[in-house]
Amino acid sequence: MVCNRCNMMVKSELEKFGLHPVTVKLGMAEIEKELTPGEKKLLNERFSRLGFELIDDKKTRLIESIKTTVVELIHNSDDLPKMTFSEFLSEKFHQDYSALSKLFSEVQGVTIEQYVITQKIEKVKELLVYDELSLSQIAHQLHYSSVSHLSKQFKKVTGLTPTHFKQVKENKRTPLDEL
Structure with missing residues (x-):
């Protein structure tokens, strides 16, 4: 995510998914809870359609x-x-x-x-x-x-x-x- 529109889109998608992000800034979104593998998969599919990807490894x-x-x-x-x-x-x-x-x-x-x-x-x-x-x-x-x-x-x-x-x-x- 490198622009404010991207940040707004990610925040909106997280909220639609029932997650309430603590922060959404360039390249990162922080949420309050740990996602289950199933939730990660669904969220990754949703973001993939928008041209984003979840990054989970260090x-x-x-x-x-x-x-x-x-x-x-x-x-x-x-x-x-x-x-x-x-x-x-x-x-x-x-x-x-x-x-x-x-x-x-x-x-x-x-x-x-x-x-x-x-x-x-x-x-x-x-x-x-x-x-x-x-x-x-x-x-x-x-x-x-x-x-x-x-x-x-x-x-x-x-x-x-x-x-x-x-x-x-x-x-x-x-x-x-x-x-």
């Missing part, structure tokens, strides 16, 4: 928490942390970054760094489409070392330069849940 929850944290930082915060993503994630999850990275890569098939880059490029696309910031301002906001670094990374991921992307604008952005 490793998968950790992966989803990492993804949610990256999305939240890049797309929903005003400023990225002053430390690197690896330092930030290591501190947040109280684990060695290499262990987090290894698990993430095994489960997702991409590294955390690749996931971060993909999210940053989607944010760059969004900011380019809005046309309110210069490329230099975007590079600064997303903590790129230079406009050149941003442009090279953008071209590597999209096949287009940021300027060309801005000109054609037919290149639709990818929904966050499909990254």
Whole structure:
């Protein structure tokens, strides 16, 4: 769940199921009672039809928490942390970054760094489409070392330069849940 509409939909579905969620926030819903295996199966079927899935094992929850944290930082915060993503994630999850990275890569098939880059490029696309910031301002906001670094990374991921992307604008952005 990476948007407020998703949170509202999940909360509504849980309530329809007779559950009263304590919290529903990005990537997580907390309910008061333990579900039976049958209830989990029914709830999972209901959420599957909506494009969601129940995550019940510790490793998968950790992966989803990492993804949610990256999305939240890049797309929903005003400023990225002053430390690197690896330092930030290591501190947040109280684990060695290499262990987090290894698990993430095994489960997702991409590294955390690749996931971060993909999210940053989607944010760059969004900011380019809005046309309110210069490329230099975007590079600064997303903590790129230079406009050149941003442009090279953008071209590597999209096949287009940021300027060309801005000109054609037919290149639709990818929904966050499909990254």
